[in-house]
Amino acid sequence: MSAAATRRLTTAQALVRFLAAQYTERDGVRRRLIAGTWGIFGHGNVAGIGQALVEYADVMPYHQGRNEQAMVHAAVGHARHLNRLSAQAVTTSIGPGATNLVTGAALATINRLPVLLLPGDYFASHAADPLLQQLEHPTEADVSVNDTLRPVSRYFDRVTRPEALIASALQAMRVLTDPAETGAVTLALPQDVQAEAYDWPEEFFADRVWRVRRPAPDPVELAEAVRAVRTAGRPLIVAGGGVHHSEAEEALRALVDGTGIPVASTQAGKGALRHDHPADLGGIGHTGTTVADDLARTADLVIGVGTRYTDFTTASGTLFQHPDVRFLNVNITAFDAHKLAARTLVCDARTGLAALAEGLSGHRVDAAYESEYRTGKSRWDEVVQAAYRADDDNAVPTQTQVLGALDAVVGDEDVVINAAGSLPGDLHKLWRARSPRQYHLEYGYSCMGYEIPAALGVQQAAPGTPVWALVGDGTYLMNPTEIVTAVQENLPVKLLLVQNHGYASIGGLSESVGAERFGTAYRHRVADGTFTGAPLPVDLAANAASLGMEVLRAKTVRELREALRTARASDRPTCVHVETDPTPTAPAAEAWWDVPVAEVSARAAVPDARARYERAVADRRRHL
Numbered sequence: 001m002s003a004a005a006t007r008r009l010t011t012a013q014a015l016v017r018f019l020a021a022q023y024t025e026r027d028g029v030r031r032r033l034i035a036g037t038w039g040i041f042g043h044g045n046v047a048g049i050g051q052a053l054v055e056y057a058d059v060m061p062y063h064q065g066r067n068e069q070a071m072v073h074a075a076v077g078h079a080r081h082l083n084r085l086s087a088q089a090v091t092t093s094i095g096p097g098a099t100n101l102v103t104g105a106a107l108a109t110i111n112r113l114p115v116l117l118l119p120g121d122y123f124a125s126h127a128a129d130p131l132l133q134q135l136e137h138p139t140e141a142d143v144s145v146n147d148t149l150r151p152v153s154r155y156f157d158r159v160t161r162p163e164a165l166i167a168s169a170l171q172a173m174r175v176l177t178d179p180a181e182t183g184a185v186t187l188a189l190p191q192d193v194q195a196e197a198y199d200w201p202e203e204f205f206a207d208r209v210w211r212v213r214r215p216a217p218d219p220v221e222l223a224e225a226v227r228a229v230r231t232a233g234r235p236l237i238v239a240g241g242g243v244h245h246s247e248a249e250e251a252l253r254a255l256v257d258g259t260g261i262p263v264a265s266t267q268a269g270k271g272a273l274r275h276d277h278p279a280d281l282g283g284i285g286h287t288g289t290t291v292a293d294d295l296a297r298t299a300d301l302v303i304g305v306g307t308r309y310t311d312f313t314t315a316s317g318t319l320f321q322h323p324d325v326r327f328l329n330v331n332i333t334a335f336d337a338h339k340l341a342a343r344t345l346v347c348d349a350r351t352g353l354a355a356l357a358e359g360l361s362g363h364r365v366d367a368a369y370e371s372e373y374r375t376g377k378s379r380w381d382e383v384v385q386a387a388y389r390a391d392d393d394n395a396v397p398t399q400t401q402v403l404g405a406l407d408a409v410v411g412d413e414d415v416v417i418n419a420a421g422s423l424p425g426d427l428h429k430l431w432r433a434r435s436p437r438q439y440h441l442e443y444g445y446s447c448m449g450y451e452i453p454a455a456l457g458v459q460q461a462a463p464g465t466p467v468w469a470l471v472g473d474g475t476y477l478m479n480p481t482e483i484v485t486a487v488q489e490n491l492p493v494k495l496l497l498v499q500n501h502g503y504a505s506i507g508g509l510s511e512s513v514g515a516e517r518f519g520t521a522y523r524h525r526v527a528d529g530t531f532t533g534a535p536l537p538v539d540l541a542a543n544a545a546s547l548g549m550e551v552l553r554a555k556t557v558r559e560l561r562e563a564l565r566t567a568r569a570s571d572r573p574t575c576v577h578v579e580t581d582p583t584p585t586a587p588a589a590e591a592w593w594d595v596p597v598a599e600v601s602a603r604a605a606v607p608d609a610r611a612r613y614e615r616a617v618a619d620r621r622r623h624l
């Protein structure tokens with residue numbers, strides 16, 4: 001009997017070799033599962049994974065990031081743009097490099113997007129504790145700072161012996177490619193184990209294909225779902241991110257064309273239908289459109305497709321007000337399908353929508369209902385036009401005029417990325433999504449600083465596509481570092497930097513809850529101790545230029561349009577810097593958002609805000 005073939009490699013070499021041989025497959029299309037590895041090196045990974053990456057540079061592309069959190073954002077942007085069919089890995093040192101991953105991991109897991117995290121960890125041997133940057137836990141000796149990644153990871157293991165990698169790496173790939181379980185996956189890698197050699201079975205390195213499944217609906221659930229839709233008078237579809245992850249946009253359109261059921265979308269779902277489809281009502285909830293929210297208030301059947309029903313979508317439990325409203329949730333994750341005591345259809349979105357369309361053949365909503373929402377939709381189109389319109393081309397633009405200018409220059413293929421500030425609300429209400437991949441809002445975690453690194457990941461996933469990162473000044477200041485990476489990697493991302501000297505979003509929120517805009521403006525401190533002096537003399541355009549970007553400063557609507565056109569055509573990373581007129585031109589919120597107001601206070605601003613709060617909270621319903 002001959003001994004099975006083995007290969008003697010370090011644990012780190014074996015992992016990199018293994019990752020380079022993993023593939024996903026869905027609908028007959030095969031892709032690299034781990035398309036590349038981002039890394040910042042320190043003593044926790046330089047001699048292990050770092051050495052392995054140079055050894056296998058021919059099969060595992062390496063990208064040099066500036067900040068660990070940002071590397072995760074880049075990987076997440078990449079995975080989202082490719083509908084979760086390809087991910088990237090992120091390797092870090094031990095200690096601060098590793099804990100810098102936590103925010104990115106939370107973002108990935110909350111948004112159900114895959115990323116493989118490879119932080120360095122303490123010596124498995126504990127030979128020379130405490131090593132540099134090691135947490136010495138006085139009572140739990142196996143705990144390291146990497147344990148902070150457990151609650152934000154969908155799979156976590158610390159690989160304390162080389163051969164333990166085999167089972168762990170396979171489980172990690174299973175979770176990354178499971179559409180119901182995916183999120184951040186962490187393999188913490190003790191430093192000594194990374195460098196240790198082992199005789200690996202050759203089969204470990206063979207090409208391996210992970211089929212991303214499309215589970216079909218249960219026939220009983222399907223029959224009940226069809227009956228529920230057939231008997232509903234005012235059905236409304238809420239399209240969430242799952243529609244995109246499943247590439248269910250055409251199946252959704254076919255269902256809607258057949259039945260006339262209108263579609264409102266969450267931040268993650270926007271673009272599920274093209275904006276000019278007669279049944280597309282735009283965004284729903286706190287940042288929704290009038291037509292979508294009016295229909296939501298009166299819907300008797302809400303059909304959630306691939307949605308988590310966050311508080312923005314449900315207006316913190318106040319939106320769905322029909323006395324007999326019922327929910328039908330199509331979701332691959334039973335956890336989400338059961339929300340709001342819904343009737344469930346636990347399956348892949350595309351498969352489920354196609355099955356529903358078949359079961360509903362010949363069924364159509366009332367003509368009166370269709371004409372009601374079509375009228376509402378055309379009224380809303382006028383609201384968008386008004387918010388976008390600039391009567392004076394030589395004036396400083398308002399924020400909605402900035403969006404109007406961008407709307408005028410983008411094509412169907414452009415990708416617009418945003419995550420936090422006042423832009424997400426304006427975009428959700430106003431943006432006219434022209435293709436399924438265009439509207440890239442990270443609103444599961446709404447993490448300031450996601451936009452620029454995510455643009456790098458999207459650009460890597462879609463070379464040649466114009467990719468725009470929209471960032472406020474606060475967001476820019478939080479995480480501009482990956483501009484340097486864009487320059488290094490020749491990624492011609494476009495940065496639209498909106499300067500309004502602070503947190504317009506939180507300022508407005510603060511005012512509405514009696515907190516008097518405290519700590520939300522970027523202004524000098526004055527004699528009375530308040531930040532009410534002149535705006536700070538920061539020049540973010542000069543800052544972006546200093547990091548290597550081409551920078552265009554737009555002072556008027558006309559200059560902005562010109563700058564956006566130039567940026568779009570440029571093959572260099574380009575920043576368009578625009579100062580905005582703070583006059584609000586966005587339509588007001590149609591629905592509530594629960595931010596509790598102080599019940600007692602000596603300050604005059606609070607009692608009115610609290611009274612408004614109590615009136616609003618009285619509308620909350622529990623759907624049981």
Ligand SMILES: Cc1ncc(C[n+]2csc(CCOP(=O)(O)OP(=O)(O)O)c2C)c(N)n1
Binds near residue numbers: 420421476502505
């Ligand atoms: C990492 C992080 N910290 C804090 C917040 C809370 N927050 C949400 S929006 C915002 C201000 C954003 O400011 P800016 O980017 O200038 O946008 P603007 O509100 O002015 O439109 C803050 C602090 C957040 N979402 N993410």
Ligand SMILES: [Mg+2]
Binds near residue numbers: 421499502
């Ligand atoms: Mg701002």
